[in-house]
Amino acid sequence: MDAGLAAVLGALAGSMATIGAALATGWSQREGARILARSEHRRQRQEPRNGAYKDFISAASRMRDLVDLFTLTFNDGDFPYSRINAYLSSHCKEAANTIKEKWVDVALAGPKEITEAASLLERLSNALAFRVEALRRLVETTDGPTDTSHAGIKNRITQEAIEFEENLERFMLLAQAALDDDGSRK
Template sequence: MDAGLAAVLGALAGSVATIGAALATGWAQREGARITARSEHRRQRLESRSAVYKQFLLRANDLRAAILPHAENPGVRISFHVDIERVELAANKVREVWSDVALAGPQSVAKCANSIRVASYLILISVGQIKEGSSEGDGSTPGYQAELILIDQCEHLGKLLDEFESVARKALDDDGSTN
């Protein structure tokens, strides 16, 4: 091999190596930027989810608190002590915040939140029956029966809230490494 051909091949090899290194560097930078952008997106998404979940839990716990002190005292008639307007307001606020949770996702959290939304609607129905029905009598009146149903619904709401907290915590702990 003569010196001229060796010089040309050396220059060609150097150029190919430089181009390859430039491509590899460009790819690595692009991947690094993509990973950084994805990480920032996930962080922002988790922060907004956390705020939405917190708001939903506060509203659902307000609903439960409007009923719970009276539901835990079996001898006390709910219709005489529960602030029905407070219960109605709290149930409506749960249903308002539910849409934010459904949009924030993920599906597992939205499903639990929907169960709580349905429970709040059923509580509203029971409160309406208590409001309309007579709460006097021997326990067979529609108002008294609605009180018993409301107590059961309050217990069910507590279980749904526990489930929501667990599912929401898992969703917030997801770092995306398993996707």
């Protein structure tokens, strides 16, 4: 091979290597910028989510505490119907309204799984408040608990209170996972 051809091939090889290095560097910088932008976006999304989730959990915990009476085990006939009063009913209604207010923030913050879990808790809180009020009215308008009417509503509240508590725990786990997500998983 003569020296001129070798020089041309050498220059061509050098040019190709330089172009390849420039392309690789450009791709690497673009990917780095994309990762940085994604990370910043996630950080900006997680700050408001943290506050929304915290407020929602606090409101839902209040409802759980109000209806925990129904999740306790009592012997037949020992349920304290006297505790089903205007105070409990009004505070359940207030808690359900607060949950509804906080639900809007959670629904907007997302993601989808969190919104679905929060929506279920919001619906359950309304049902609980409604049934507690119904039981209160029944307790106040009758002389004593009847096996069918009082127990039927009380048992339904118990089922919903247990479901509410389980779904609140599920929501908290989903919220933790959403806040821990750093975007590295797809």
